[in-house]
Amino acid sequence: MVEEILKDLQQQFKEEILEIGEFRTQKFLVVKKDRIKDILRWLKENWSFNHLQDLFGVDFLGKIPRFAVVYQLYSLPNKVQLRIKALIDEEDLTIDSVVDLWPVANWLERECYDMFGIIFKGHPDLKRIYMPEDWKGYPLRKDFPVKGEGLWDGVKDLIR
């Protein structure tokens, strides 16, 4: 079943797909970020991938392109799992939002923005979710130190 889906995908979106890989029987696709929403909509409507299991970002410091947004999909009627990685450059940190396909992506994309700084175009309410609203910096990037970059401004107000 997975091979049919991958063959179909390769026919439809030949220029977008950079690599198809497999590790320990889990298949994944590496794509460019421009038509990611069309790919995901095509997968959701034709092969009924109705469960978005996860959406998150990865930082590859030292590689070009630096960031990747990973979508983990599962199809409940067909029992097929698939992973799609969209590569993002450091200069142009934007990607389309998939909130109208799966409403669960609302908070998942907010968390991705909070932790990495990736901006999702078309998101209704993109603001920080875990860190305070006036925090500077993006914590899960590899160049953000584990102990933080000094005191937060809010604590300085309280101490004074």
Place this chain on the structure above:
Amino acid sequence: MKGYVLEQIEPSKFVLQMGPHHPATHGVLKLFLELEGERVARCRPEVGYLHRGIEKLAETKTYPQVVPLTDRLDYIASMINNVGYCVAVERLLGIEPPPRAKFLRTMVCELSRISNHLLWLATHALDIGAMTVFLYCFREREQILWFLEEICGARLTFSYPRIGGVRIDVEEKTLEKIDRFIDGFFQKIDEYEGLLTENRIWIARTRGVGVINPEDAIAYGLTGPSLRGSGINYDVRKHFPYDAYSEVDFEVPVGKHGDTYDRYLCRVQEMRQSAKIVKQCIQKMPEGSILAENAIELDLPPSGKKKLHPEGWSTGAFISFLKEKEPLLPEGEIYSAVEGAKGELGFFIISDGSGRPYRVRIRVPSFIHISAIPKLAEGQFLADVVAIIGTLDIVMGEADK
């Protein structure tokens, strides 16, 4: 404070902040409610008061050192988090635990699930008003925590599973005690059901509250008993079997209407099925070793190459005759999911060959369920919001990572 923007609200609405300090929000959860009379017009939850940065910390520790970190995610049923992480790393590195370890992990996971559902029932009933159920459930939960303390030495943050198996074996008399407890446990569940299931006050408070239809439930990312109350049969233990779940016999209860009463019935039936699984595990427990042969050692070095004994297993620093060195761990990535007590708990781990994981991503069910509260609660009464938070079974330690 700087950085906040005041929003415009209409004059007829009343804004109520069900703030982080509240006895009914099960932790530090802030809910901004805009009320029109007694009905909720808009609801906006905010999380982040318990954020501890577990994903960032996990990148600085070696693989076995992350296990006590995962304890602190869902601290009510923490064995399941440990087993989830260990199963993910075992699938990534290609380690297969022995049969006795699989049955032990399954038994301990199901005991944790029973203890989590007991605490859920206690606090849910207490929020709605039935105070006796709270004390009855905690009487049984205390017994289960005594058994888990006999097995591994702690009551809350166990770190008992290990990558490749479990840490230490269980004695026969503990298994007999658990067996006797489970025999008497079915009558206790009948007691809780006798107090609540046919009670007209309970039915009036929970029937028709927080209804969600099946397509919306999947689209909003609900999993676990919250999804099965709406009629969809998705259980990770049956779709992606791990440990000994393919060798024990159990059913998955599924609801029909998608309201609070059906989710309550689902969870109570799950308690019965979990007790059945524990009994089968004790009967079928095989003999043998509890740790895989190619399991990684506890004091894994953060980088470098692995030393091998002539007969093949990896050694510590004391044995001086070395045969050859091979790269520490295979590279790759994996996503693996476990059936947590609240929903689907997923781990995505990227390994770059060294002793530390490159990226650990934890997909927590509570975070996603909190984002579905506005869909369930808008249009309901204020008293129903408390019932809805209880029925989704959220814990902030998990939602805030």
Place this chain on the structure above:
Amino acid sequence: MKQLLKKILLIDLIKGLLITLRTIFTQPVTIRYPKQKREITPGFRGRHALVRDPETGKERCVACLRCARVCPSQCIYIGYKEDETSGRRVLTKYEIEAFRCVYCGYCVEVCPVNAIVLTEFYEYAAYDKEENYFTKEKLLQNWDEFLSLYKHQEYLNKFWYLRGIERIRLPYEKRFPNPIRIKQEG
């Protein structure tokens, strides 16, 4: 008809009340701490202590630094120097910061000579923070205090011999259970 009768006569509420009436006549399970205490299961992970060897009277630690390396919260600080004549390591500083410890028990499991133990003692709350920063003398004192309260003849911690793992994979001291005999005074 039957449903209507059940509704009028409050059958469901009376069923619940009968359950609570029955519970009045059962034994309560409350343990009244601090006057009554529950007996501790062996293997409980409580306060840290360094084991005093019965033969030599000093600690067993050989400064292999495994516990410091394996600790997830890095709360063990060890200092050692090498003896010129025999080449062995001599322990000079051994400190545990108990407030950082997560009580996972990895240090007990990894120590090859069974030098450290998490005893079953848990009532050690103090008013100032320095009392819970354990130096080497304080850890040996913890061990003596724990033994004076221990009721049985010999002490054996279950993380010292790790049942279930093949014996050949463990260091020599951990292969067989060697309990510590407690000397009876008088």
